[in-house]
Amino acid sequence: MTEPLTAAAPLWRPLALADAPRLAALLAVCEAADGGVGAVPSAADVREDLSAPGIDLDAGTTSVWCGDEPTAYATTRVRERSGPVHQLALDIAVHPAHRTGPVIRRLVDWCRSTGARRHHELYDGVPLELHIRTHHGRGWLAEALDGAGYRRERSYRGLRVDLHRENQRLAGAPAIPDGTEIVPFDDALDAPLLAARNAIFAHNWGSAPMTARTWRHTITGDPCFRPGTSFLLLSRRNRDILCYLLSTEPGGVSADRELYLANAGTQPALHGRGLYRAVFTHTLVRAKEQGYRWAVADVDTTNPMATGGFYERMGLRPFRTWTTHVLPFTPQPRRPSP
Ligand SMILES: CC(C)(COP(=O)(O)OP(=O)(O)OC[C@H]1O[C@@H](n2cnc3c(N)ncnc32)[C@H](O)[C@@H]1OP(=O)(O)O)[C@@H](O)C(=O)NCCC(=O)NCCS
Structure with a gap:
């Protein structure tokens, strides 16, 4: 020492x-x-x-x-x-x-x-x-x-679920709304995703519009980013981004692999229609298939969705708190x- x-x-x-x-x-x-x-x-x-x-x-x-x-x-x-x-x-x-x-x-x-x-x-x-x-x-x-x-x-409440133990909610293909498809992140979607993120977070506390440079550096170009476990819900007709959930693996691959659910959003006009639930469930199912043990999220305690118990209903349990x-x-x- x-x-x-x-x-x-x-x-x-x-x-x-x-x-x-x-x-x-x-x-x-x-x-x-x-x-x-x-x-x-x-x-x-x-x-x-x-x-x-x-x-x-x-x-x-x-x-x-x-x-x-x-x-x-x-x-x-x-x-x-x-x-x-x-x-x-x-x-x-x-x-x-x-x-x-x-x-x-x-x-x-x-x-x-x-x-x-x-x-x-x-x-x-x-x-x-x-x-x-x-x-x-x-x-x-x-x-x-x-x-x-x-x-x-x-x-912020940190919640996590042990994907190895959680079987009931993660069995079978999650329901996807009609007229939509879920795709993993692809570089071709990077610019439209940044535009969607900036629109969705325009009025969120602590958020400022991100430039392409910051976005690439801190989100989709970060070595922790996991494009194969980050999903976008697109409209089939125009491939508009309706909802997304981006994941990282902080600290790199370990024996107990941890997927961090880092950044999510649904277009404001489509809130409350189950789009995030669909993308969230899909992400957890794929994460389990890909060998992750834990899925972790930190959620703002003022977010009505978080206080409404959604994450607990999905099997996540609190294990830490953060303060800004x-x-x-x-x-x-x-x-x-x-
Ligand atoms: C958080 C957010 C992604 C939720 O997306 P959404 O598509 O509207 O969510 P869903 O309709 O799929 O609802 C998911 C769950 O939350 C619940 N929920 C959604 N909005 C809610 C509200 N205002 N109050 C209480 N519960 C709510 C739903 O009932 C559902 O739970 P259930 O499936 O057990 O019934 C969306 O509100 C958003 O983009 N907010 C701005 C960006 C943000 O804060 N992102 C999160 C931090 S990274």
Whole structure:
């Protein structure tokens, strides 16, 4: 185990892509200490995250090192488009042996000042919110965020189903509405799918329209994305995208393969007609055939569908909770030019 952080020993520096394997190892230790309910990213996943649009390694990340070992890091990620409120995403990880008040506070303070600076460089005059998520095993970080003035804004329930055990609901072909077909994701559908996603999420809290670059990088071009277990419901007549459910496999293939149900939507005019139920059931049946053990979803507790018990009726059971912490900033009036 590395020595606890002291004022003299650690080196603070921005992250580099070459740090990815060591950061993945750090995250595995952190997640084990935090209860093991979050996915542990692989080195490739971390590398991908560090290359994401909105990440600036030199100007928007920091990390703490004891010799060759990272003991903590933080990242700030700006949006490619601000929207009416620029929601800037933060990430913080600290090795369990180094979770001292001064280190956590310094990282939280660094996020605040770096986030504010990056925001003002890009979107001066637009309101800013800093956003960061914790799961229920990360009370140490949630409390530090409370102390720094963050609001606990939204919560998400993580649910999962053991596909090996679940037979009753996953037997036979799921019913598909007349005049539609279900197809796996195909690159030819990428651009129309992005357009459908942006229309469906236009009024969803925390969502901003995605550019093709962000979409490709974080969704359909992500190494975790599983096109063969991601399905679209199309109209037979025009092949319009009516509903979709996109899946990932965080951390790569493991003995207990986990399919994460990452992103779903139904065209607003077609809500409440069973389209999502059809795509969801189809996805679980195919996931089971493909050898996945778990299907996992994190659902917003304010979503009426989630509170209505749909996921429980489909056999999923709660196993974690997530909280989104938000620190709002009031825009400062621009200084008049001299
Ligand atoms: C969430 C969403 C995908 C559901 O799609 P949908 O096609 O309208 O859902 P369905 O008609 O198939 O309904 C699925 C289940 O939820 C229930 N449901 C749907 N809307 C509901 C509502 N407003 N209140 C309560 N229950 C609801 C249905 O009764 C059904 O349950 P059942 O099969 O046990 O009866 C859709 O509302 C949507 O696109 N929302 C915006 C994007 C979003 O929030 N995506 C999810 C996060 S990634």
